[in-house]
Amino acid sequence: MERGPYDEMRAADGAVRAHFRPLADWLAETPAERVAEKRREADLLFHRVGITFAVYGDAHGANEGAERLIPFDTIPRVIPKTEWDELAKGLLQRVKAINRFLHDIYHGQEILKAGVVPAEQVFANEAYQVSMLGLELPNRVYSHVAGIDLVRHKDGKYYVLEDNLRTPSGVSYMLENRKMMMRLFPELFARQRVHPVEHYPNLLLETLRAAAPPAARDPVVAVLTPGQHNSAYFEHAFLAQQMGVELVEGSDLFVKDGFLHMRTTSGPQRVDVIYRRIDDAFLDPLVFRQDSLLGVPGLLSVYRAGNVALANAIGTGVADDKSTYPYVPEMIRFYLHEEPILENVPTWQCKRAADLEYVLDKISELVVKEVQGSGGYGMLIGPAAKKSEIESFRSRIKANPANYIAQPTLSLSTCPTFVESGIAPRHVDLRPYVLSGKEVKLVPGGLTRVALREGSLVVNSSQGGGTKDTWVVD
Amino acid sequence: MLSRVADRIFWMSRQMERAENAARILGVTSNLVLFGTDDVQEQNLLAPLSITGTEELYKERHDKLDLPALIDFMALDEKNPSSIYSCLKWARENAHAVRWLLTSEMWETLNATWLEVRAIPRSRVTGSGATEFFDWVKERSHLFRGVTYGTIVRGEAFNFSRLGTFLERADNTARILDVKYHILLSSVEDVGGALDYYQWAALLRSVSSFETYRQLYRDQIFPIKVAQLLILERRMPRSLAACFDQVKEALDRIRGQRDESAKRLAYELHARLSYVDIEEVFQGGLHEYLTAVLEDIGELGGRIQRAYLGAV
Numbered sequence: 105m106e107r108g109p110y111d112e113m114r115a116a117d118g119a120v121r122a123h124f125r126p127l128a129d130w131l132a133e134t135p136a137e138r139v140a141e142k143r144r145e146a147d148l149l150f151h152r153v154g155i156t157f158a159v160y161g162d163a164h165g166a167n168e169g170a171e172r173l174i175p176f177d178t179i180p181r182v183i184p185k186t187e188w189d190e191l192a193k194g195l196l197q198r199v200k201a202i203n204r205f206l207h208d209i210y211h212g213q214e215i216l217k218a219g220v221v222p223a224e225q226v227f228a229n230e231a232y233q234v235s236m237l238g239l240e241l242p243n244r245v246y247s248h249v250a251g252i253d254l255v256r257h258k259d260g261k262y263y264v265l266e267d268n269l270r271t272p273s274g275v276s277y278m279l280e281n282r283k284m285m286m287r288l289f290p291e292l293f294a295r296q297r298v299h300p301v302e303h304y305p306n307l308l309l310e311t312l313r314a315a316a317p318p319a320a321r322d323p324v325v326a327v328l329t330p331g332q333h334n335s336a337y338f339e340h341a342f343l344a345q346q347m348g349v350e351l352v353e354g355s356d357l358f359v360k361d362g363f364l365h366m367r368t369t370s371g372p373q374r375v376d377v378i379y380r381r382i383d384d385a386f387l388d389p390l391v392f393r394q395d396s397l398l399g400v401p402g403l404l405s406v407y408r409a410g411n412v413a414l415a416n417a418i419g420t421g422v423a424d425d426k427s428t429y430p431y432v433p434e435m436i437r438f439y440l441h442e443e444p445i446l447e448n449v450p451t452w453q454c455k456r457a458a459d460l461e462y463v464l465d466k467i468s469e470l471v472v473k474e475v476q477g478s479g480g481y482g483m484l485i486g487p488a489a490k491k492s493e494i495e496s497f498r499s500r501i502k503a504n505p506a507n508y509i510a511q512p513t514l515s516l517s518t519c520p521t522f523v524e525s526g527i528a529p530r531h532v533d534l535r536p537y538v539l540s541g542k543e544v545k546l547v548p549g550g551l552t553r554v555a556l557r558e559g560s561l562v563v564n565s566s567q568g569g570g571t572k573d574t575w576v577v578d
Numbered sequence: 579m580l581s582r583v584a585d586r587i588f589w590m591s592r593q594m595e596r597a598e599n600a601a602r603i604l605g606v607t608s609n610l611v612l613f614g615t616d617d618v619q620e621q622n623l624l625a626p627l628s629i630t631g632t633e634e635l636y637k638e639r640h641d642k643l644d645l646p647a648l649i650d651f652m653a654l655d656e657k658n659p660s661s662i663y664s665c666l667k668w669a670r671e672n673a674h675a676v677r678w679l680l681t682s683e684m685w686e687t688l689n690a691t692w693l694e695v696r697a698i699p700r701s702r703v704t705g706s707g708a709t710e711f712f713d714w715v716k717e718r719s720h721l722f723r724g725v726t727y728g729t730i731v732r733g734e735a736f737n738f739s740r741l742g743t744f745l746e747r748a749d750n751t752a753r754i755l756d757v758k759y760h761i762l763l764s765s766v767e768d769v770g771g772a773l774d775y776y777q778w779a780a781l782l783r784s785v786s787s788f789e790t791y792r793q794l795y796r797d798q799i800f801p802i803k804v805a806q807l808l809i810l811e812r813r814m815p816r817s818l819a820a821c822f823d824q825v826k827e828a829l830d831r832i833r834g835q836r837d838e839s840a841k842r843l844a845y846e847l848h849a850r851l852s853y854v855d856i857e858e859v860f861q862g863g864l865h866e867y868l869t870a871v872l873e874d875i876g877e878l879g880g881r882i883q884r885a886y887l888g889a890v
Contacts, residue, residue: 332674332675342678344678345679350580351678352580353582356580356582366580367580367582367888368579368580369580369581369584369734369738370579370833370834370835371836
């Protein structure tokens with residue numbers, strides 16, 4: 105018989121794993137009505153606080169102002185501390201190497217000269233920004249906030265599924281989920297020591313201030329949002345509030361005398377660090393998309409003069425492209441002279457003739473992804489796809505092989521989850537957030553996303569996924 | 579504070595106050611209609627439209643003028659930007675944009691108000707439930723102001739909220755007082771009669787100051803004293819003088835750059851309202867006086883916008 109997915113709570117013989125035992129005992133002792141009542145309470149609280157995922161239709165349509173909750177599951181995902189420590193080491197190593205890579209491709213390009221990464225992989229990449237060439241960034245950090253997606257395969261090992269190095273989101277759910285669990289089930293936290301994550305906003309502020317131009321004595325930080333109609337607006341507002349900094353939109357900012365300022369009721373105020381949550385292409389209409397109303401004309405010239413910091417930097421997308429991903433283990437060996445602690449998922453690059461042939465042959469067993477895709481869009485899960493979908497993907501791959509990569513269909517691990525019929529295993533992934541300032545840091549935990557539909561492997565919130573609190577326990 | 583944010587807070591507070599005042603104007607109109615003779619009926623019904631400057635829009639939306647249609651237009655019509663419905667909607671929309679700077683109670687008050695007004699059946703508001711609806715709007719406005727005063731940090735958000743509230747209230751008190759002018763046009767012969775008394779009493783009730791009038795003046799209702807109460811009686815919290823006490827207080831706390839012209843006009847108005855001679859006002863004409871005050875309030879709004887809130 106083929107081995108099923110890795111069960112986070114139970115070992116193969118059905119016994120509850122040691123780190124899940126306090127939770128399993130509690131679930132067994134607690135009357136189902138009480139748990140159900142708490143779940144309703146959680147729903148109500150999330151609605152009231154407004155931790156919602158905005159679904160804005162057309163401005164005057166029936167859906168105007170509609171906001172949807174991302175379903176929150178009250179059974180946490182538990183990770184033993186020893187296991188976490190190993191993961192954390194791997195994450196820090198990976199992000200360090202990636203930042204070294206980003207610095208390198210905009211400076212000496214040693215890794216290209218050494219032939220470790222093919223030059224066209226970098227130069228032909230849409231996300232590569234010539235304007236970043238030769239620019240010195242404080243601490244040589246490009247991706248100040250990185251979200252690394254991990255999955256656990258049926259062999260019990262964690263694999264990196266992808267690196268999110270531009271504007272990774274979801275950390276507000278990590279924080280709000282923890283707050284909600286402590287409020288609903290304080291007794292659970294008495295049974296087991298759960299490592300805290302609540303200091304994330306402090307670490308984030310420290311990271312952002314460390315990115316400031318050296319001349320800024322007491323750096324002023326602001327969060328730049330596309331505005332209230334953005335689906336992650338709640339998170340932008342939440343992080344600004346938690347850090348005690350301004351939440352600005354492009355129209356609040358202007359460039360004058362070589363510096364960036366915000367319009368305030370008491371006149372212009374200088375801004376030293378922008379934690380931007382808008383894409384490169386929208387940052388500065390003078391340089392990038394001219395039709396962008398979200399950015400600030402002249403921002404890039406201030407940035408290039410070293411008078412403002414952007415977090416994350418411009419042009420980090422080269423490194424989180426799915427076609428660059430296969431090279432990350434090599435980056436670790438090249439820059440750090442270490443063996444990668446975390447493994448990559450084996451990846452076939454359709455731009456290589458041999459790989460393309462293999463992918464087209466085995467497509468019904470593979471997951472195929474667009475190299476620039478995200479959010480679960482532009483992706484084919486072979487074993488779950490209809491014949492017609494497979495055929496349509498096959499012709500798209502043939503038409504533009506370089507736009508696709510393929511990976512074996514991983515069996516994501518499962519975690520017990522409340523569903524209509526009671527508690528059942530559902531597939532999960534894990535996104536920890538790595539912060540790079542003067543040092544590289546992370547809080548013990550992350551965002552666990554769960555695919556609520558039975559058998560589904562797609563955990564994205566835009567596609568019906570939910571979230572769980574993530575516990576690192578002693 | 580960011581100009582955009584201050585702008586949202588300023589307007590959030592103005593819209594809420596405006597909704598309350600629309601409810602007050604509609605309340606007094608409903609009352610006047612009960613007492614009016616047929617020939618003044620039209621004037622009674624036109625007054626709310628002329629003081630909110632929406633006569634044109636009304637004519638586009640309705641063929642005839644009667645109380646249910648007027649209430650429908652001023653209370654619930656989403657195409658009318660100054661209807662109660664629109665005000666509550668925009669107050670909530672503005673709050674939504676700066677939600678992270680408000681207290682959760684403030685946000686929840688505005689959000690719940692908006693959700694409720696959307697669910698209220700039209701027929702109830704234009705029919706027997708009108709008074710109940712106006713009372714509800716006033717209550718929600720009281721609640722919002724109380725929650726704001728009771729929960730928000732004393733800082734620029736508070737200052738701009740107060741500034742918006744009292745500038746709007748001053749504007750509305752002046753307009754409500756002017757209602758009487760619009761009605762008087764067609765009933766001059768009745769001055770001093772029973773109808774006249776009811777009209778002044780209804781007007782006082784619309785600004786919650788019928789009892790205040792009795793308490794402070796212990797006298798019959800004379801037009802000049804009503805004007806005195808609503809213009810310069812600073813013990814009466816809806817009077818122009820009292821509103822400008824609050825406007826001045828808020829502006830005193832706001833530190834701006836190049837805001838001299840806004841502050842100068844506000845302080846000038848404050849001084850003028852503090853030392854006004856009510857006899858003189860009547861000699862020159864109450865309507866003319868109120869028109870000038872309304873113009874200045876409009877100008878002050880524009881200067882505040884330019885000094886602190888960014889270009890509109």
